[in-house]
Amino acid sequence: MTSEVDSSDAAGIPEFPMARAAGCPFDPPRGLYAIQQEGAPARVQLWDGSTPWMVTRHADQRMLLADARVSADPRRPGYPSALPISSDDSGAGFVVKDDPEHARLRRMVTAPFAIKRIEAMRPAVQEIVDKLIDTMLAGPKPVDLVEVFAQPVPSLVICDLLGVPYDDHDFFQLNSKRVVSRDTAPEERREALGRLTDYPDRLVGEKLDTPGDDLLSGLTERIKSGETTRKEAAVTGVLLLVAGHETTANMIALGTLVLLQHPDQFAFLRDTDDPNAVASAVEEMLRYLSIIHDGRRRAVIEDIEFAGRTIRAGEGLILANNIGNRDPEVFPDPDRLDIRRDARRHVAFGFGVHQCLGQPLARMELQVVYSTLAKRIPTLRLATALDKIPFKHDAAVYGVHELPVAW
Template sequence: MSADAVPTLHISRTCPYAPPAEHRKLRVETPIAKVKLPNGRIVWVATSHKDIRAILSDPRFSSNRRDPNFPSLAYERPASSNLKPMLLELDPPEHGPARRAVLGEFTLQRINALGPRIQQIVDEHIDAMLAGPRPVDLVQALSLPVPSLVICELLGVPYADHEFFQKHSSVIVSQKLPADVIMGSVVELMTYLGKLVGAKAQNPTEDLLSRQIRKQLAETGAVDFEGMVSMAFLLLIAGHETTANMISLSTLVLLQHPEKLAAIKQDPSKTIGAVEELLRYFTIAESALGRVATADVEIGGVVIKAGEGVFALANTANRDPEVFENADELDLERGSRNHLAFGFGPHQCLGQNLARLELQIVIDTLFRRIPELRPAVPFEELSFKDSSTVYGMNEFPVTW
């Protein structure tokens, strides 16, 4: 097939929640297909739940974003080879030890211990909403500051600097800004985190970065500064961008389904299952699931050759009717955790337990404390993040 004959893959959602119709058509007709990305690169795309799980768990598919064949949705990919690879870019044998080194920070027991502090943060921000003028932008008043403050406290990043890293992280996750602009924000944020890690190496406190520094000093007698900065960079961006967008989208869709919202308000034990369904329903970070084959691999009856990139459309896979009955319906009692919202395989999201807990606390607290919450503008006037690698809302005016 000539390059001109390969269809261009458009990622923007025609509906705020559902995958584009062309993605659904691919899943039905050609679950493994060649497409052209907006930047002109030709890659394979996978759309079925079964095939994507196979790809994400197969060590013959590399996560190395420095590979020139790695698929990227950006119009121009920034050349970041001078920066130490992040955890999500590593392959075996480096990936396993690097992940295990920090995995203990995100166990269910350790994350649950953060529950009272997360609850306090949520309550403080809702207090401010109730005391202030209406309408209020939920994104700025609650969705963004809550996970930002949580990840800052967890890492040991001064929250006073949150506007700085939020500004740069929004640039870094953009699909459409020029490469030099994106790279400029990467360097700015890396420089900031380098100074922070250096300060903690001199004076460790009680936070994730300090614990990792003490651990490295005890084990090797030295601190891997570049590796520590790379880890902090990933956790800082991932720790607030994804959860913030999920808070806004979840609030919106629950307000649109008052009968479903009423059920979890009456029985908060249902919120845990509701969070899983909301994660499946939105799948906001699907564009993180790119891989490049390091050997010829047969997936779904198609051979992906060594050196070819493959892009996993998790949002489409999470609507796969072979896995999820009535997949396009929001069923808060579905009780399914086999979705791909956190990825799958060895690179499955490290902070998923934290994201689940934050969403559960925010949903329960927001609707309990502001039972009359409602959108302050018609649905048609809401603005969504169609040009970001993490889907969400630009702003969400609410009142009560």
């Protein structure tokens, strides 16, 4: 079976990323719903004129993310690059490598993200959240929740885990935003990525001489034993630093906003003392919002046949997890936020060998944040109209630039 669409002829093929419908900032673009309803993968056109296949069904996404014939390596022919960035820009680290290289590098940083270790961090995260809320309550209002709360929480946590001075947070937050923004010029993005890579490289150099009890210091022991190089350690540091604060910060702010739009569900979090109920609520928030909204990008290295299509070696795939998480075959009434539903099968963290390493940390932080906000500031409210909120349509990680709130 062969594809009925000639990839050299892009006429009539929808562009991707697609715009969200006006007044529906929490829902995926309507064009993705249309592809999902057809069932089979369909072509989309990217910024560079390439036409990879868009995969929208939940089952197909999980199947492909677990298939060794699908590569995460952007150097592969057909890889659908999200941004104009050259293949020698290695700031994404092991997430854009295939096994066995992916497994070798990932294995070196797996232990600090084990569930038991993350749970041991919960009291410290709770203390960070409470102190930030104390400061917020003592100050003027309205206040930008992004600036005073959503960004500091994950930045403080990941800095402590990695052994990075929090005083440098303005530097890495500014440069990480330039890297993930669609509007950043290619040269500016490359320079920002270079600055970000140089930063942990200097820290690794210092920790080679004076190691501490942190993740980067653990990598220096791997350097000394010959298991990895200083450059690999620095690139891993960039990946964990950027991913550890950028995604969670956006999820905190966007999740708070959507809860404020659903006051009954905000009240549920306020009133419950059941940690399992809070954990379930976080899974639904992850499913409903799916802040990685540009899809997971892959290249096909051997022909794959599914859903009435043959995807050829050398063609690209985009697995749109945001619409995969709205698949009605898996999640009934998927466009409704219901923090009591069982949403554990979502693909917000991906699936297969490349699923997000830091998901236990992100889950724990979000559980602490949403529950504590609801309990300590039960009158929290949006201080402007929803249509005045500046959403991050311009970034690879979806969220809001600002979130004015009062109480």
